[in-house]
Amino acid sequence: MSNKMERKEPNQLEDTVKSVLKKRSMSLRTLGKRTGIDVASISRMLSGKQKANPDYLQRMAVELGVPSDELFRAAGFDVGRATSADSIDFVRELLNGQRFSKQAIELELTKYEDYARTNEGVNLIVEKFPEKRQQVPGTGPFLDQLDQMFIDFLKSNSDEERSILGSGLLYFVLSTDVIPDYIFPIGYIDDALAIQIARDRFSRFSAR
Structure with a gap:
């Protein structure tokens, strides 16, 4: 596939x-x-x-x-056959290849942390996140984490915390996805992983 x-x-x-x-x-x-x-x-x-x-x-x-x-x-x-088996095979293909990896996403998040420290990056998140969020149908843990991350980003007074949270939000907003978002829900797999990585980093930083 x-x-x-x-x-x-x-x-x-x-x-x-x-x-x-x-x-x-x-x-x-x-x-x-x-x-x-x-x-x-x-x-x-x-x-x-x-x-x-x-x-x-x-x-x-x-x-x-x-x-x-x-x-x-x-x-x-x-678009091929819309079956669970196809989705699973597609994900396995990506996970086993060079195009989709946790390391690649972590590298992108590191780049976005610096951007999230700038006024331009902050304004982009504030302006574009609600619009992009409305394009994602349904409910679930990924969307709950995404919404909470945006709330935490707006409330935080720590530059370090905002850069970590902002990196995940920018990954979502800027659509640098390996898998196109319009192939839902498969298209949000790397977004979900990016959000989870950023949330984990935020939790570790907050626990210091």
Whole structure:
């Protein structure tokens, strides 16, 4: 199973989205408003006049209440089979390869610690985290930790604590993921690991 999704014809996105909109008694204008996507852009994407944007598809799937892979397939992306076995094999492939490792994530977090000490880094977290967070559907330990980390970041008066917490939040916000976020929930595996690493470091620092 490849982690790079390839687009293939035909595009059945228009029929799929319009069918779901009808079931939800939702207009295209409402969908545009809820997703923050210009209605004209959605229309062009549905008609095939504009290339399907993975980020837009993910946002639309959340608001329409359908699995994201359903829209990706309708748009002509080859996402493979959406089964647990595929997900497990995909994760194993990544974990056994050079593209995805705890060490690589720790290195990125170290870089982000310095950025989190700057006013630019702090402003980026404060402004962009709520927006990115809304794009993640569902509930669970990862999201609970993520939300708590943001709260702790805002409350902390320690530069060291804020740099540690900020590194994890920046990893999430800046989408440096090895696995694309729009392959949910697989796409948030390295985000979850980054958040856990940062939380563990924060706990050790706070216990000093």
